[in-house]
Amino acid sequence: MITLANRMVTVSYHPSVMDVFDKCVRRRDIELASKDLPFYRPIEKRLPGGEVLVDGRAVLMAGSNDYLALSGDPRLQAAAVEAIRGLGTGNSGSRALNGTLALHEKLEEELAGFLGHEAAMVVSTGYQANLALSPLFGPDDVLFADRHVHASLVEAVRLGQARFRRYRHNDAADLARMLATADPSAGRLILTEGMFSTTGDLCDLPAISDLARRHGARVVLDGAHDIGLLGTYGGGVAEDIAVDVQTLTFSKCFGTIGGAVTGSRRVIDYLRYHARAALFSASLPAACTAAALAALDIIRGEPERRWRVLAAAERLRAGLAELGFAVVPGRTPTIPLHIGDTPLCLRAWAELLDEGIFTNAMIPPSVPEGRALIRLSVTADHGDAHLERVLDAVAAVGRRLNLIACAGAR
Structure with missing residues (x-):
């Protein structure tokens, strides 16, 4: 083994000059760098039946966004392996230069048709898909965004330098007020998510669409969590209500990694040459592209998979409400x-893990101060027995930590 440790050097700084790295010690993040906290916990192995191996112990995964449980599907694995054999493990270039594959173009055509748009642009992550929107958010525009939109969308707005206004979460009246008082000479755009990633509620797309028409605004919708899952055909929240631009990720319902932007051909063609986040980044590997194509076939051909997930989620919600938790219907x-x-949220996470349930702890800055929460996620791997395990664990932890007024009969 070769090491470069003997080449390490210590740099002395002038005492009157602040070290730019001092923030690394001052920041609260350093206090969270502990193996006992919920973050960066390694998954050692995926086990059958929705379980994973953590610290050598099998626990039920109840925090994954792999809603349709496709990341372990043999059909996706076979498609990925075949693509690797023919095209290798990476493309070693950007889409604009040498990194575009015929697979990319096939996936773009399929996605555009699936979502009812003229064109699509495939990129390497869902986060990157949202960053790629930034050329649409210019300094002469005003952008109205739901307060709960994903961090990647906020970053895209900052890159684009549009005037940024945030309306209260899912409050159409607040959005209407802002639109009515906006600069009439500015381009207007409404930005929202279809299904919000932290709370699981849906945007009021009918109201948003109506307001956009009345005020001459465009609508951009992030469908990361709902495309593939919701709608009669899996097209997401916007399946029956047209929006101007959609972004999506392959890391949720598609069981792999990657993302895309869909919209009119003129918008997508514009982004291909102006979206720096995509233009100057290596393209999505063939294995992930092929896996996403296989997932799209399953989404279109096996609607019972998403029906099963939604029914299980409804049962879990009912059980949590019976325990005394304030659960949004x-x-x-x-x-x-x-x-x-x-x-208290961090303690609840640890105790749930002790009970054999792996969940997500959402604390500031992911959520506002004083609004920390545990996020549970249901997938197609979860049957009635799994839901009972989750409810039993939540009831036990809820009683110990006084999180619920009544723990029912559990």
Whole structure:
């Protein structure tokens, strides 16, 4: 083994000059760098039946966004292996230069048709798909965004330098007020998610679409969590209500990694040559592209898979409500357990893991101060026995930590 440790050097700084790295010690993040906390916990192996191996112990995964449980599907694996054999493990170039594959173009054509748009642009991650929107957000535009939109969308707005206004979460009246008082000479765009990633609720797309028509605004919708899952055909929240541009990721319902932007041909062609996040980044590997194509075939051909997920989510919600948790009604597979206090939320996460359930702890800055929560996610791997395990664990932890007023008969 070769090491470069003998080449390490210590640099002395002038005492009157602040070291730019001092923030690394001052920041609260350093206090969270502990193996006992919920973050960066390694998954050692995926086991049958929705379980994973963590610290040498089998636990039920109840925090994954792999809603349709396709990441372990043999058909996706076979497609990925075949693509690797023919095209290798990477493309070693950007889409604009030497990195475009025929597979990319096939996936773009399929996605555009599936979502009812003229064109699509495949990129390497869902985050990158949202960053690629930034050329649409110019300094002469005003952008109205739901307060709960994903961090990647906020970053895209900053890159584009549009005037940025945030309306109260899912509050159409607040959005209407902002639109009515906006600069009449500015381009207007409404930005929202279809299914919100932290809370699992849906945007009020009918109201948003109506307001956009009345005020001459365009609508951009991030369908990361709903495309492939919701709608009669899996087309997501916007399946029956047209939007101008959609972004999506392959890391949720598609069981792999990657992302795409879909819209009119003129918009997509413009982004191909102006979206720096895509233009100057290596393209999506063949294996992931082929896996996404295989997933799209399954999404279109096996609707019972998403029906099973939504029915299971409805059962889990009912069980949590019976325990005494304030659960927002709905059928989406992301279900938040509102804790409030950050240390208490971290303790709840640890105790749920002790009970054999792997969940997600969402604490500031992912959520506002005082609104920490445990996020549960249901997937197609979860049957009735799995849901009972989750409910039993939540009931036990809820009783110990006084999170619920009544724990029912559990």
